[in-house]
Structures are given as C-alpha cells and as structure tokens.
Amino acid sequence: xxxxxxxxxxxxxxxxxxxxxxxxxxxxxxxxxxxxxxxxxxxxxxxxxxxxxxxxxxxxxxxxxxxxxxxxxxxxxxxxxxxxxxxxxxxxxxxxxxxxxxxxxxxxxxxxxxxxxxx
Amino acid sequence: xxxxxxxxxxxxxxxxxxxxxxxxxxxxxxxxxxxxxxxxxxxxxxxxxxxxxxxxxxxxxxxxxxxxxxxxxxxxxxxxxxxxxxxxxxxxxxxxxxxxxxxxxxxxxxxxxxxxxxxxxxxxxxxxxxxxxxxxxxxxxxxxxxxxxxxxxxxxxxxxxxxxxxxxxxxxxxxxxxxxxxxxxxxxxxxxxxxxxxxxxxxxxxxxxxxxxxxxxxxxxxxxxxxxxxxxxxxxxxxxxxx
Numbered sequence: 415x416x417x418x419x420x421x422x423x424x425x426x427x428x429x430x431x432x433x434x435x436x437x438x439x440x441x442x443x444x445x446x447x448x449x450x451x452x453x454x455x456x457x458x459x460x461x462x463x464x465x466x467x468x469x470x471x472x473x474x475x476x477x478x479x480x481x482x483x484x485x486x487x488x489x490x491x492x493x494x495x496x497x498x499x500x501x502x503x504x505x506x507x508x509x510x511x512x513x514x515x516x517x518x519x520x521x522x523x524x525x526x527x528x529x530x531x532x533x
Numbered sequence: 534x535x536x537x538x539x540x541x542x543x544x545x546x547x548x549x550x551x552x553x554x555x556x557x558x559x560x561x562x563x564x565x566x567x568x569x570x571x572x573x574x575x576x577x578x579x580x581x582x583x584x585x586x587x588x589x590x591x592x593x594x595x596x597x598x599x600x601x602x603x604x605x606x607x608x609x610x611x612x613x614x615x616x617x618x619x620x621x622x623x624x625x626x627x628x629x630x631x632x633x634x635x636x637x638x639x640x641x642x643x644x645x646x647x648x649x650x651x652x653x654x655x656x657x658x659x660x661x662x663x664x665x666x667x668x669x670x671x672x673x674x675x676x677x678x679x680x681x682x683x684x685x686x687x688x689x690x691x692x693x694x695x696x697x698x699x700x701x702x703x704x705x706x707x708x709x710x711x712x713x714x715x716x717x718x719x720x721x722x723x724x725x726x727x728x729x730x731x732x733x734x735x736x737x738x739x740x741x742x743x744x745x746x747x748x749x750x751x752x753x754x755x756x757x758x759x760x761x762x763x764x765x766x767x768x769x770x771x772x773x774x775x776x
Contacts, residue, residue: 438593439580439689440732465737466578466597483595486582490592 438486440465445482445518445533457526468517476524484516551718553774558715562706563775565675567624569617571609572643575684576600578744580733585691597733603741606640612749613680616756620775622678630672639665647681656717661707670709679705685748689732695725700751704773716773722751722766 448463460480461467467480521530554562578597583590599605610626617624627639642665650659661669661677669677681703688697700722706715726747729735736743754766770776 438582438584438732439595440734441595461602461737465733466599466602466741468596468598470598470600472601478601486580486593486595488591489581489594492590492592 441483441486443482443484443516450520450528450531452528452531455528457522457528460520460528464518467520477529478522478524480520480522482518482520484518551716551772553772554716555774556776559774559776562676562715563621563623565623566673567617567622567676567678568627568630568669568672568674569610569614569624569678569680570627570639570643571606571613572640572647572679572681573605573609573684574644574647574681576603576605577684578733578736579684579686580689581686582689582732583691590691595733597737599741599744603745608745609680609748609752612752613678616752616769617678620756620758620770622775624678625674627669630674631668635668639668643679643681646679656714659705659714659717660712661709666707666709666712675709676715677705677707677709679707685744685751687726687733687736689728696728697723698726698747698751699723700748702755704769706773718772720755720767720769720772722755724751724754724766 442464445464448460450460450463457478457480464482468483469481471479471481473479518531518533520528520532523529553559576599578599580595580597582593584593607626607628610628614624614626614629628636631639642662646659646661650656683701686699688699690696701719702722703717703719705717707713708715736747751766755769757768758770
C-alpha cells in the first residue's frame with residue numbers, strides 16, 4: 415500500500431513537472447529571441463510574433479500593459495483514463511504561478527509603441 | 534419509489550429548459566422591427582489542451598485577450614443580425630441604428646445589465662433602462678435581441694481525436710413596447726475541428742482571421758434549419774420557437 419502511494423506521488427510529480435515545462439496550446443516563451451526594440455516595436459508586431467496576450471491592463475493615460483504567460487497552466491490530471499475530469503487544485507495553483515514568473519510584460523504608449531519590456 | 538425519482542428527475546430537467554415562444558408570439562415578433570446588440574463580456578479566447586502522458590491525461594489551459602484589438606461587439610451584432618434576417622426576423626444591428634455617442638451609453642447599460650444578471654437576480658429583474666428603451670422605441674424598434682456569450686473555447690484533444698470548438702450564446706429578447714422579457718435562454722454551438730498548424734497560432738494570426746472564420750461558422754450553425762447543424766449544436770429556430 416505504502417509503495418503504491420509513493421509510486422503514485424512520484425508519477426504525479428513527474429507528470430506535473432513535464433506538463434508544466436511543455437509548451438502547449440502554442441504558447442510561446444522565446445520572448446528574448448524576438449528582440450523587441452523599445453521606442454520602435456509596435457503592438458501589432460508583438461501580437462504577430464507572440465499571439466494575443468493573456469491579460470491586458472489599460473491606464474487612463476492611454477498606456478497598455480500586455481502580459482504573456484511562459485506556459486499553459488495545468489488544470490486537470492487523470493491517471494489511467496482517456497479524458498480529464500479530476501482537478502488538482504494545489505498543484506494547479508503552483509504551476510500557474512510558475513508560468514507567470516516565467517512570462518513577459520510589454521508596455522505600450524497610447525499610439526501603440528513599446529516603451530518598456532520585462533522578459 | 535422509482536416512479537417518484539423519475540418524475541422528480543424529469544421535473545428538475547424541464548425546470549432548466551426554457552420552452553420556445555408560442556407560434557403567435559413568434560409571428561408577432563417577426564412582424565415587428567427588432568434590434569440586435571451583442572455584448573462580449575469576455576473579450577477572450579479560451580484554450581484547453583489534453584496532454585497524453587502514457588498512463589493518463591493531463592489538461593492545460595490558457596486564455597488570449599482581444600480587448601481593444603477586435604471590436605467583437607460590432608462584428609458579432611452584425612453577424613447575428615444577418616442570420617436572424619435569414620430566418621425572417623426584421624432586424625438591424627444597433628451599430629447601424631445608433632450614433633457613436635448612443636452606442637457608448639448603450640454599451641455601459643449592457644455592462645450594468647450583465648452585472649445584474651450574474652449577481653443572481655431573478656430574470657424578471659433584468660430590465661432595460663428607460664433611457665435606452667425609449668431610444669430604441671424612438672428609432673422605431675419593437676424588440677431587442679440582447680446577446681452575450683461565454684466566449685469562444687477551443688479544446689485541443691489528444692490521441693488523434695478532433696478538437697472541439699464551443700460557444701454558448703445567451704439570448705434575451707425584450708418586448709420594448711410592453712417593457713417585458715419575451716424569451717431568455719442559452720444556445721450552444723459545438724463543432725469538431727481539425728487544427729491547421731500549432732494550437733492558438735491558426736486562430737490568432739493575420740488579425741485573428743482564423744478566430745473570425747470559426748466564430749462565423751459556429752454562428753451560422755445555430756441558425757440553420759433541420760438537423761444538418763454541426764456536431765451537437767442547438768437550433769435558434771427550434772429552441773426560441775422562430776419557426
């Protein structure tokens with residue numbers, strides 16, 4: 415019984431690690447390779463390269479912040495089945511946080527030009 | 534005992550389903566002038582992907598926001614107006630009938646209406662503000678189709694299974710003259726999809742051309758008559774009763 419539980423925990427850990435590292439849904443994390451230039455790169459160019467952001471924050475002065483995750487987040491895990499219905503709450507939150515830390519943020523002026531980046 | 538359980542089950546299921554309008558109400562609606570307003574509260578694409586891991590399946594998710602990038606309210610209002618017209622409703626998008634300033638006020642009203650709906654209020658409490666109801670009446674409209682949705686969801690499957698695309702559109706049909714709700718319910722559109730390329734790229738590239746194509750396809754599906762709709766899509770004609 416004890417061994418079986420240990421094996422299951424090891425399996426879940428490996429699965430979560432692999433899933434967290436995997437670049438799924440087409441989410442890109444090669445932010446630095448794009449070499450976006452401050453004062454030159456436009457919002458459209460960022461979208462053309464990375465796709466749409468996961469989150470947009472707009473400020474009164476017209477600035478916009480685009481947030482890109484470093485990975486898709488794990489929302490479910492099902493062992494020994496072909497479909498996912500179970501949820502892994504705690505692990506899911508941990509992976510989600512890791513994805514955010516691994517992501518990027520781009521700030522644009524009201525006319526859509528990049529003024530700051532955090533990759 | 535079994536009979537009681539079956540009856541309770543049937544009662545519970547039927548309580549969740551809004552019956553279609555009566556043929557007379559549908560005829561009256563079709564003879565009047567209707568406006569369509571789509572309110573995209575999510576302004577995002579929802580992605581889900583199943584990941585095959587030999588001993589099991591994991592599921593990952595992500596979202597892509599198009600707020601300020603695609604004017605989905607205007608495009609989706611026009612799309613639904615076009616399809617409603619095809620099934621005999623005399624209809625115009627509010628974006629073609631109202632000025633820019635009027636649209637701005639109307640959008641703010643929709644935001645409040647949506648918040649009221651999600652706060653758990655009874656549907657009878659969901660009413661248009663007199664200012665906006667009067668505005669539509671002045672423009673000659675008798676009814677308003679107010680629509681919102683859960684957003685477009687793409688579920689990428691594993692093991693060679695086709696992906697699934699889904700959208701659930703909530704319909705609120707208001708009788709402007711009587712200031713009452715004529716019909717309310719949700720209509721699901723689901724279809725199978727073979728993804729060209731890698732995940733989200735095919736939907737988002739070229740100014741969201743893939744997303745716009747798929748949303749148009751799903752919208753057209755729910756307005757089709759008969760049983761030739763996409764995989765598990767519901768029918769506007771049948772569900773609302775617009776025969």
